[in-house]
Amino acid sequence: MTERTSFCPNCGAPIAFRWSSSVQTVCTFCKSILVRTDVDIKKVGQVADLPPDASPIQINTEGTYGNHNFVVVGRIIYQYDQGGWNEWHIVFNDGTEGWLSDAQDEYMISFAKEIPHLPTQQDAKLGANYQWSGIVFTVTSRTLAHYVGVEGELPFQYWDKQDVVFIDLRSHASDFATLDYSDENPVLYLGKAVDFDDLRLMNTRKFESW
Amino acid sequence: MPETGPKKEVPTVSVRSLSCPNCGGTVTIRSFGQAINVVCGSCHSILDAQDPKVQVLQQFQAAMKFAPLIPLGTRGKLRGTAYEVIGFQRRQIESDGEIYTWGEYVLFNPFKGFRYLTEYNGHWNDVAPLRTLPIMSGLRNISVVLLGQTYKHFQTAQAKTVFVIGEFPWQVRVGETVTVMDYVAPPRVLSSETTGDNEVTWSLGEYISGADIWKTFSLPGKPPQAVGVYENQPSPLTATVKAVWRTCGLLLVGAVLLFIIHTALAKDKVVFSNSYTFDTYNLAGEHSFITNSFEFSGSRAAPVKVATSANVDNNWIYLNYALVNEDTGQTYDFGREISYYSGYDSDGSWSEGSRNDSVVVPSVPPGHYFLRIEPERDRNPGRITYSVTITHDYPVSYWFLIAVGLLIVPAILITWRSINFEHMRWQESDHASGSGLASALSSMSSGGDE
Numbered sequence: 077m078t079e080r081t082s083f084c085p086n087c088g089a090p091i092a093f094r095w096s097s098s099v100q101t102v103c104t105f106c107k108s109i110l111v112r113t114d115v116d117i118k119k120v121g122q123v124a125d126l127p128p129d130a131s132p133i134q135i136n137t138e139g140t141y142g143n144h145n146f147v148v149v150g151r152i153i154y155q156y157d158q159g160g161w162n163e164w165h166i167v168f169n170d171g172t173e174g175w176l177s178d179a180q181d182e183y184m185i186s187f188a189k190e191i192p193h194l195p196t197q198q199d200a201k202l203g204a205n206y207q208w209s210g211i212v213f214t215v216t217s218r219t220l221a222h223y224v225g226v227e228g229e230l231p232f233q234y235w236d237k238q239d240v241v242f243i244d245l246r247s248h249a250s251d252f253a254t255l256d257y258s259d260e261n262p263v264l265y266l267g268k269a270v271d272f273d274d275l276r277l278m279n280t281r282k283f284e285s286w
Numbered sequence: 287m288p289e290t291g292p293k294k295e296v297p298t299v300s301v302r303s304l305s306c307p308n309c310g311g312t313v314t315i316r317s318f319g320q321a322i323n324v325v326c327g328s329c330h331s332i333l334d335a336q337d338p339k340v341q342v343l344q345q346f347q348a349a350m351k352f353a354p355l356i357p358l359g360t361r362g363k364l365r366g367t368a369y370e371v372i373g374f375q376r377r378q379i380e381s382d383g384e385i386y387t388w389g390e391y392v393l394f395n396p397f398k399g400f401r402y403l404t405e406y407n408g409h410w411n412d413v414a415p416l417r418t419l420p421i422m423s424g425l426r427n428i429s430v431v432l433l434g435q436t437y438k439h440f441q442t443a444q445a446k447t448v449f450v451i452g453e454f455p456w457q458v459r460v461g462e463t464v465t466v467m468d469y470v471a472p473p474r475v476l477s478s479e480t481t482g483d484n485e486v487t488w489s490l491g492e493y494i495s496g497a498d499i500w501k502t503f504s505l506p507g508k509p510p511q512a513v514g515v516y517e518n519q520p521s522p523l524t525a526t527v528k529a530v531w532r533t534c535g536l537l538l539v540g541a542v543l544l545f546i547i548h549t550a551l552a553k554d555k556v557v558f559s560n561s562y563t564f565d566t567y568n569l570a571g572e573h574s575f576i577t578n579s580f581e582f583s584g585s586r587a588a589p590v591k592v593a594t595s596a597n598v599d600n601n602w603i604y605l606n607y608a609l610v611n612e613d614t615g616q617t618y619d620f621g622r623e624i625s626y627y628s629g630y631d632s633d634g635s636w637s638e639g640s641r642n643d644s645v646v647v648p649s650v651p652p653g654h655y656f657l658r659i660e661p662e663r664d665r666n667p668g669r670i671t672y673s674v675t676i677t678h679d680y681p682v683s684y685w686f687l688i689a690v691g692l693l694i695v696p697a698i699l700i701t702w703r704s705i706n707f708e709h710m711r712w713q714e715s716d717h718a719s720g721s722g723l724a725s726a727l728s729s730m731s732s733g734g735d736e
């Protein structure tokens with residue numbers, strides 16, 4: 077993991093990109109959304125105060141997935157009518173990046189998967205079946221989510237969003253898939269539901285009287 | 287909320303409490319904001335636990351107040367994880383004009399999230415949300431398969447929420463109805479809840495005794511008595527039935543082995559055999575006589591078989607036997623009748639009786655013996671020839687049959703009681719009438735593969 081120190085173009089605070097492929101980060105002091113270009117770092121926006129949340133995970137939380145250690149470097153926060161959830165951007169020792177989603181303490185780890193001919197939002201109806209990577213997935217929920225904010229490092233520019241559609245799919249085992257319709261072309265994430273204990277998280281948040 | 291206390295590098299997430307916008311009462315948020323709704327305990331206003339302004343979403347008149355058996359705020363360790371009871375709802379279904387209500391508890395751990403307990407008539411279930419989709423199978427989805435285990439459809443019902451208090455990780459409303467489908471494989475139950483056409487959620491419950499709940503949450507007093515048989519209540523007899531049949535099987539194998547050894551070790555030795563003729567022309571006087579002496583060797587008492595054959599044909603002979611020990615004078619008296627009749631009638635030929643007879647005298651001590659024989663018959667003229675054969679240490683099998691009976695009878699009784707239990711279970715299901723026993727039998731057989 078390379079670490080390159082720069083300074084926030086807005087407030088001058090030091091900015092460290094902990095992961096070489098990070099495209100975007102948020103200044104921890106002034107909450108400016110910063111995008112890294114070939115030449116310098118550009119401020120593209122500002123994060124409003126994040127709503128209070130109760131996830132035990134935070135930036136710099138470390139964990140394990142299938143014998144590989146990862147560290148949390150960023151997140152995207154979403155809300156919908158049944159609550160909110162976090163998509164934590166995680167980076168493994170070998171530089172692989174993935175996502176640890178946390179919805180009311182239900183955890184999933186997933187990785188972007190390039191698969192051609194993904195279904196459109198309209199096609200992926202509740203109960204529809206798709207086979208990816210040899211696994212049959214069934215659409216179990218369609219969520220119209222509202223982008224709330226970002227924190228830390230992300231592998232792409234992600235900040236000027238409003239409402240986004242996610243379609244969640246599950247298998248007859250613990251496999252999990254999400255179709256992300258944030259952009260023009262859908263992105264598929266494949267992964268697994270994981271137990272909190274199996275993640276062996278370190279540097280989690282603390283809760284009063286727990 | 288102003289933060290108090292010293293600032294730490296890792297701020298502790300603190301418990302919040304709010305003022306109810308309706309009545310001003312204090313509402314504690316125990317889930318640190320993971321819950322979606324919170325219900326004011328004083329005025330029963332359902333509030334948005336996410337919105338800092340906290341608006342009233344619904345207010346309900348509790349026709350009846352249901353006090354949760356486990357008070358909100360109680361903590362206990364369930365399957366190794368500490369959980370706090372943060373919400374409680376009472377739901378009901380209507381079936382055949384009858385209303386059944388049960389309680390559902392929302393449990394929370396800030397790292398592991400939500401878990402649930404249900405309680406109906408003293409029967410408890412520990413319920414966790416399911417992350418795997420069960421596979422529908424059978425005709426009209428009569429069963430579902432989860433990780434290789436088959437769950438049988440028990441009941442489909444419309445569950446209506448009638449009372450809520452505390453926090454919920456979903457939008458909860460009194461009066462709201464969901465379709466609940468239960469599939470059972472005792473001690474587990476697989477449930478699906480369908481709300482409109484948005485989402486189907488599955489959960490997996492496991493039966494837990496009231497005593498265990500009381501212990502887990504350190505509750506005072508005693509749990510309410512469990513009434514009747516619950517849908518996924520493990521039969522107390524299933525294990526017993528298996529154990530009894532296993533023991534029975536082992537003992538039967540033992541009995542067979544003993545029988546084989548016993549038979550193999552038995553000398554089964556003919557010590558005396560002779561033929562006699564009973565002349566009927568000479569019926570007067572004493573007909574009794576004694577045989578030559580013969581020896582029962584060995585050191586232990588053994589069964590002795592006395593076999594008699596007579597060429598009787600439409601007549602009979604009766605033989606009074608006395609087996610006498612020459613050394614001690616001990617006598618075994620017994621009589622045998624040999625008769626054989628045959629003929630023809632409109633149905634064809636018939637016969638009755640047998641020309642051969644045998645009897646076993648159990649436990650005869652070793653020694654020198656003779657037989658005293660006194661034949662009797664009716665006055666029909668003719669001669670009857672009969673032969674007597676004495677076999678020492680004859681292998682007998684009646685004890686074996688008795689043992690088999692004694693072993694199998696309790697096993698059958700316990701199996702019958704177990705079938706009865708399953709019958710009671712399925713009587714409460716959607717599949718009660720008629721098919722109850724069939725379901726019970728098939729569920730017993732499918733329940734045996736764990």
